[in-house]
Amino acid sequence: MKSAFERWKSKSYALTVPLRVVALEGSVPPVWIREFLKSQGKRVRFRPEFRRSLKDIFHELSDPLKKEKINPKSAAAADLVTLGDSWLNFGISKGLIEPIEAAEDQDWFRGLSDKWKDWSDLWRPELAGKISMVDSPREIVGAVLKCMGASYNTTNIDSQVVGGKHAVLQQLELLVQQVRLFDSQQYLKAFRAGDVWVAVGWSSDVLPAAKTMTKVSVIVPKSGASLWADFWAIPTTSRLVTDQIGGRVRGPSPLMEQWIEFCLQPERALPFKEEIIAGASPLSLKPSVEEPQERSSKGRPKLETNLVANIPPAEILSKCELLEPLSDDALSDYQWLMRNLQKPSQSIMNRLRFSISSAVATFRSRMQSKAV
Structure with missing residues (x-):
């Protein structure tokens, strides 16, 4: 027995700590992955995976609760997932994600701007x-x-907007008459072709496209724009009976906190500031006095914009709003607007009506039998 014990002690075991994250495609700069691995050493088994849309990630989170089993390769088996702000309230209310334990005690949380808690x-x-x-x-x-001088996050239009829903509907109808195309996939294609003169969309789409075009400006309205965010969240798996959840068996990876803190380090903002990837770090929401810098534009036209390193100037940033989940009253108001919107093109109304209810309808159809 003593001899066997000595042989056992002489064996070397490789101790690795797993961390599996599932994120939106194109949202994590490749340099982050290399630098994180370098900072954590050889014992880290870091597995970043990417999905084409936030809807795909949300479906992977909700499917296991419907099927009562989990696929180790799904997003639900990851330590952290990207979850967009429009899906956040559903993820919380239906128990698809869980709180980050003792987050308020972490340095990365204490350093966040208050923004996050024409x-x-x-x-x-x-x-x-x-x-x-x-x-x-x-x-x-x-x-x-x-x-109309109101907020993106208006919770009750009748009580918070002058003229209430009918006034908003009137302005909405006028806007719909102005717009030739409502299409999140094709709106920039129409702009490139010259079919329209103005494209209203998300900076992650607009900035890369505009850099390849001439005589184009990217402008954030002086009255402010919407700020949208993707979050790191922990999938809830405690209700599932399984002996394998990715690389973890007793909860999220202990490297989870290190990854979040790593993502929020000031150095991580560099790929965004150098416009290698569209978007910005949460730290960039703090007002900056940074002036636009002349960058090499060899082979590309110079882009005219009032953005500085993908961020509006301080006086406009202060008027921008981080999108919050729609309240029940606000969701009801939006649905009322869509029902009462009049426009000769029925297809436009159908797309708008479908879009406002798609997140709710998709979730309810998948979770109806498992609602909690």
Whole structure:
């Protein structure tokens, strides 16, 4: 027995610590992966995976609760997942994600900005039929609310907007008459082709496209724009009976906190500031006095914009709003607007109506038998 014990002690075992994250495609700069591995040493088994859309990640989180079993390769088996702000309230209310234990005690949490705890041009007569826009009701109705001096995050239109829902509907109908195309996939294609003169969309789409074009400006309205974010979240798996959840058996990887803190280090903002990848670090929401820098534009036209390192100047940033989940009252208001919107093109109304309810309908259809 003593001899066997000595042989056992003489064996060397490789101790590795796993961390599996599932993120939106294109949201994590490749240099982050290399630098994180370098910072953590050889014992880290880091497995980043990517999905084409946030909807794909959300479906992977909700499927196991419907099927009562989990696929080790799904997002639900990851230590951390990217979850967009529009899906956050559903993820929380249906128990798809769990809180980060003792987050308030972590340095990365204490360092976050408080942000995290002129649209009227679109109505100009000469732009009638010359605008393309994403078919997101949060952006469409949000532009109307912002133009009327209200907030993107209005929780009850009748009590918070002058004139209530009927006034908002009137402005919305005028905007719809101005817009030639509502299509989140094709709005920039129409702009490139010259079919429209103005494209209203997300910076992650607009900035890369605009850099390849001439005589194009990217402008954030002086009255402010929407700020949207993707979050790292922990999938809830405690209700599932399984003996393998990715690389973990007793909860999330102990490297989870290191990854989040790594993502929020000031150095991580460099790929965004150098415009290698569209977007910005949460740390960039703190007002900056940084001036635009001349960058090498060899082979590419210079882009005119009021953005500085993908961030609006301080006076505009202070008027921008981080999108919050829609309250039940706000969701009801949006659905009322879509039902009462009048426009000769029925397809536009159908797309808008579908878009506002797609997240709710998709989730409810998958979770109806498992609602908690």
